Amino acid sequence: MLSLSIKDHQFEPAEVHAPAGKPIVFTIKNLGSIASEFESGALHVEKVIPPGGQAIVHVRPLEPGRYNFFDDFHRQTQGFLVVP
Amino acid sequence: MLPSLLIVFREVFEAGLIIGIVMAVTSGVAGRARWVAAGVAAGVLGACLVALFASGLSQLFGGSGQELFNAGILGFAVLMLGWHNVWMSRHGRELAADMRAAGEAVVAGSKSLAALSLVVTIAVLREGSEVVLFLYGVAAAEGGASLGMLIGGAIGLALGAFVCLLTYLGLITIPMKYLFSVTSTLIALLAAGMAAQAIAFLQQADILTAFDQTVWDTSWILSDESFLGRALHTLIGYVDQPTAMQLIVYAATLAVIAVLMKLVAAPSAPRQRTA
Numbered sequence: 330m331l332s333l334s335i336k337d338h339q340f341e342p343a344e345v346h347a348p349a350g351k352p353i354v355f356t357i358k359n360l361g362s363i364a365s366e367f368e369s370g371a372l373h374v375e376k377v378i379p380p381g382g383q384a385i386v387h388v389r390p391l392e393p394g395r396y397n398f399f400d401d402f403h404r405q406t407q408g409f410l411v412v413p
Numbered sequence: 414m415l416p417s418l419l420i421v422f423r424e425v426f427e428a429g430l431i432i433g434i435v436m437a438v439t440s441g442v443a444g445r446a447r448w449v450a451a452g453v454a455a456g457v458l459g460a461c462l463v464a465l466f467a468s469g470l471s472q473l474f475g476g477s478g479q480e481l482f483n484a485g486i487l488g489f490a491v492l493m494l495g496w497h498n499v500w501m502s503r504h505g506r507e508l509a510a511d512m513r514a515a516g517e518a519v520v521a522g523s524k525s526l527a528a529l530s531l532v533v534t535i536a537v538l539r540e541g542s543e544v545v546l547f548l549y550g551v552a553a554a555e556g557g558a559s560l561g562m563l564i565g566g567a568i569g570l571a572l573g574a575f576v577c578l579l580t581y582l583g584l585i586t587i588p589m590k591y592l593f594s595v596t597s598t599l600i601a602l603l604a605a606g607m608a609a610q611a612i613a614f615l616q617q618a619d620i621l622t623a624f625d626q627t628v629w630d631t632s633w634i635l636s637d638e639s640f641l642g643r644a645l646h647t648l649i650g651y652v653d654q655p656t657a658m659q660l661i662v663y664a665a666t667l668a669v670i671a672v673l674m675k676l677v678a679a680p681s682a683p684r685q686r687t688a
Contacts, residue, residue, distance in 0.1 A: 363550030370637045374617050379467040385476035387619035
């Protein structure tokens with residue numbers, strides 16, 4: 330389980346790690362006052378998180394690599410998932 | 414002002430492409446403006462409701478409520494689009510041949526209009542709920558709706574509506590002879606794209622895990638996030654990193670619609686009608 334929060338248009342932490350070949354579950358808390366959309370093409374996820382809300386996002390097992398995710402409502406909000 | 418403009422434009426643009434296609438598909442059918450307008454109105458209302466209950470919605474079904482809701486309405490839209498195409502393959506010619514005054518065709522025609530009107534509702538609801546959530550957040554953060562946000566939103570809406578108009582005007586320049594094949598193809602691709610998108614939501618909710626590996630990555634040629642990538646995503650379901658299941662469902666949706674259209678097509682279609 331990977332826990333993230335979004336505050337002041339930043340992911341906290343901005344980089345997370347997960348093992349290869351295993352399903353991954355993200356829990357994302359939106360601590361900001363504006364809705365966010367947690368999104369990543371590489372991770373196949375797209376989820377709106379209302380302000381003050383929390384979202385659970387399932388990601389299928391991944392090959393090693395560095396995967397980008399972002400807030401589609403505020404593109405400057407970027408983060409990475411590193412699979413060693 | 415600029416963020417509001419961009420977000421509103423982006424979402425209205427996506428819904429506008431679909432509305433433009435529906436307007437072109439139904440051109441010449443009596444009462445279609447009312448149906449499309451009703452679809453948009455219902456979509457706006459639905460968007461507000463979805464945004465209002467966004468928190469509650471996402472907590473349903475072990476946190477996967479949003480995914481199931483999206484997959485559900487997308488699946489429904491696929492059925493409506495598919496049904497429309499199949500119906501049109503039987504009755505399209507009658508409509509095109511100006512038989513829309515015939516009682517039966519009008520009744521059946523309004524059924525098909527209702528199906529497309531629901532597709533419009535779903536498109537507006539999906540894109541609109543994001544707009545409402547976003548603008549509501551901006552307004553809350555700024556302690557009320559600011560002039561900049563309203564102006565940005567209004568310009569975004571106007572630009573998005575313009576895209577809708579361009580799509581419609583572009584499509585209706587196609588000669589009547591080809592319009593039916595072009596719009597049927599567009600509707601089938603729209604349906605296949607929505608079906609593949611529904612699959613992505615089911616995969617995200619961890620409900621569907623079979624064939625979930627990424628098949629290819631074309632993000633270096635055309636990213637999902639680019640303007641063209643987004644437009645193609647809405648129109649034909651372009652995804653830069655599709656999973657195997659998405660591709661299977663995409664192809665299957667196209668195949669099922671094509672086969673059903675062939676099966677139900679008016680038997681005397683190529684010959685002169687005798688009615």
